C-alpha cells in the first residue's frame with residue numbers, strides 16, 4: 474500500500490468514526506483507537522506535507538489565530554423570520570398568505586424547533602467545505618472558515634458520490650446547555666465575565682480569533698436550509714432538503730415534523746412547549762415553513778421576511794443552569 478493509499482484509508486476511517494460520534498451520537502470506535510489512527514495520520518502528513526488534503530481531520534484546527542475577520546457578502550442572503558406569539562397570530566399568518574395566493578393548492582407545513590444559537594452560512598465546492606460565514610445582517614457576514622472547521626458535526630467533505638459544483642447550507646451553531654455551563658464555570662474560575670445565555674456564548678465563540686479556543690468549546694450545528702445553485706430543480710420541498718442534508722452528512726434536528734394542516738402545527742407547538750425543557754439545548758420556538766417549494770416561490774418575500782415561513786415563539790425564559 475502506498476503512503477497516499479494509507480493516508481486515504483486513515484482519513485476515511487477517521488471521518489466515518491467522527492460522523493458516527495458527533496452527528497449520529499453512536500460511536501463505532503473506541504477513543505483510544507481513534508487517537509492512535511489520528512496520531513498515525515499526523516505522523517504521515519508531517520513526513521509527506523504535499524499529501525495533506527483539506528478534508529483531513531487534522532485540518533480542523535488552525536495554527537495561528539486570525540488578526541481579524543474579513544467582511545464577505547453571502548452568495549445567497551440569509552432571511553429572517555416574522556414572529557407569531559400565539560396560535561391566533563399563526564392563523565392570521567395563514568390567512569394573509571391565502572389571500573395572496575387563493576388558488577394555492579393544499580399547503581403542507583414543516584415544523585422545526587427554533588434553536589437558540591447563532592446562524593451561519595456554509596459553502597461547499599465540489600463537495601469540499603470552502604467557506605463559513607456568520608449571519609451578520611443577512612447580506613454581509615464575517616468570514617470565519619477556520620473556526621467553522623473546528624465544529625465536528627460540520628463535514629469538511631460532503632458524503633455524496635457526485636456532489637454538485639456548489640452547495641450552500643445554512644443552519645444554527647449552538648452550545649448544548651452542559652457545554653454552556655462548563656464554559657461559564659471555566660470563565661468564572663479565570664475571573665472572566667460570564668456569557669448571559671447559550672446564544673450569546675455561541676455567537677461569541679464563533680467570533681473568537683483563536684480557532685484553538687473555538688475547538689475547545691464543543692459547538693454543535695443543526696443544518697436546516699439547502700441551496701443547490703444551478704440545480705434548484707433537484708429539490709422540490711423543505712422535507713426533501715432536510716433528507717438531502719442528512720444524506721450529505723449533516724446533523725439535522727431529529728424532531729422536525731411534516732404536518733398536513735395548521736392543526737398539526739398547533740399540536741406540535743403544544744407538545745414541545747413542555748418536552749423542549751428535556752432537550753440538551755435551548756429552543757425558543759417552532760419555525761413553521763410551507764413545505765412545497767413551488768408554493769414558497771409563488772409567495773416570495775416581503776421587504777423583510779419570507780411570506781411562507783413564521784417563527785411561532787414560546788414565552789421568553791431564563792437559561793437553566
Ligand SMILES: NC(=O)c1cnc(N)c2cc(Br)sc12
Nearest residue numbers: 552553554585587588697760
Ligand atoms: N429550522 C430552522 O429553520 C431554524 C431553526 N432555528 C433557528 N434559530 C432558525 C432561524 C431561522 Br431565520 S430559520 C431557523
